[in-house]
Each structure stands twice: as structure tokens, then as C-alpha cells.
Amino acid sequence: MADQVLDAKGLNCPLPILKAKKALKSLEGGNTLEILSTDPGSVADFAAFCRTTGNELVEQNEEGGIYTYLIRKAG
Amino acid sequence: MSNIAEMSSPKVKPGIDPNTMSIIVTKGSLDWAYPPFILASTAAAMGLEVTMFFTFYGLNLLMKDLDLQVSTLGNPAMKMPMMGMHMGMPNIVSAIPGIDAATSKMMKNLMKKKGVAPIQELRELTVEAGARLIACQMTLDMFEYGMDDMIGGLEIGGAATYIEVATQSHINLFI
DSSP, X not given: OOSEEEEETTOOTTHHHHHHHHHHHTSOTTXXXXXXXXXXXXXXXXXXXXXXXXXXXXXEEEETTEEEEEEEOOO | OHHHHHHHSOOOOTTOOSSEEEEEEOOOSTTTTHHHHHHXXXXXXXXXXXXXXXXXXXXXXXXXXXOOOOOOTTOTTOOEEETTEEEOOOHHHHTSTTHXXXXXXXXXXXXXXXXXXXXXXXXXXXXXXXXXXXXXHHHHHHTTOOGGGBOSSOEEEOHHHHHHHHHTOSEEEEO
16 A cells, blocks of 8 residues: 555646655655556656656556556655 | 867766756747746756746746737647647638637647646746746846736846856756
8 A cells, every 4th residue: 555645647747747746745755655647658757757766666557548656755 | 089089978068967957938828838847847846956047938938927828820730639630720810810819718728628737837836846937137128027027936137147057057958
């Protein structure tokens, strides 16, 4: 279970990333955030976001057009 | 020999933080408002230090009350999805009063439907993330814009101010 869940379904680029960043800000280092998105572009974007920011993309799934990401906050 | 080697070596700007970006914002229509604010807000969210320099029509994006418009006039690539196809607009129709307003409203509706953020929201997120926003003194003066019409937290500067920022930024864009 993630420490926090962000529903970004229906939002388009770059909102899922911006909302995820905001949500991560309120988390302690080592805690996890689950993000739900319907934006197919978010697959490449969350990977790039995590590579650049040092947060860990623990897992990602797609089911019925809904993309799920689990990110562990760095530090 | 050593000179040639030095010249051709792919040096990354030494001493410059790779996580720095500047954008010169020169356009103020609804469509062109997106690239600078999408990139600035995302870069800031990814931990980059961002500076935006607003000049000429870019200043329009700093107004407290944003009423951004798009024009189909002289814009042959602009084809809106309509009734299952894509519709362009002949210039002679674009020139009719009210067409720009109608097209702008249509584009805003489309953005809302597709979950695209309003410019106000992207601008707020950019400012909130700590980006520096610089308004060009010369164009403010030329267009007779007052700071009262603009959002708070702006800096004022000129070409030298921007160039100094650019020498300290790894990524410099002109939009």
C-alpha cells in the first residue's frame, strides 16, 4: 500500500507530473506515492521525471487505459 | 594541434549547473502561451532553476486578467477537430470580426475537455515553484504597460539582465 494516492485521471501533460511533484513534497523521504493517470504520455514522462529527480520508480502498470505508478521519494 | 583538440572537444559548459534553464518568451497568444509555461513549470517540478524573460507580446502572459486569444489568420497549420474531421479556415473567413473570439472559445473548450491545464494554473505553479519572472523594461515602456496590470513578484530587467542569466544557464530557449 502506498503512503499516498494521487488520482490524476483525465489530466493531460504536464499536469500529472506537476501534481505528483506537489504530492511528493508533502511526503517524507522513503515514503511512497501511487499515481493513477489516463495520459499515455505519462509513461515516458514519469520515467524521465524519476531519472532526473532521483525519486525511485518502484513499479508501473497499465490496465484498461489506466496507468499506475508507484514512486518512492528520495532521501 | 592542441588548439584544434580543444576546439572540437565536446565540453559541457564548465562550472554551470546542468539543472538551470532560461526561456525568452516573445509570444502572447493562447496557443503560444503553452510551450513556455509547460516547460517552465515542468522544469521547476524536476528541480531546475528556471528564469523566464518576457518581452514584446510575451508580456501579455503576465497580465493579472488573462484573456488569451488565438487567430486562424495566416495560420494554415491550425486545423481543429470538428465533426470527425479536421477543419482549417480560409484567411478571408478568419478576417471576419468575431471569428478569432469564436475560435479561441472553441480551443479553450477543447482544452478543458482534454484535461489541459488553463494557462493561469500553469503560471501559478511556475511562480509557486520559485521560477524567476523578468519583464522587459523596454517593451513595458513601449506598450505603455504598468506594473499594476501585471501579476506580483515580477522583476524588471533588460537585455543585459537576460544575458547574465543565459551565461549561467545550461539550457537557454527562445519561444
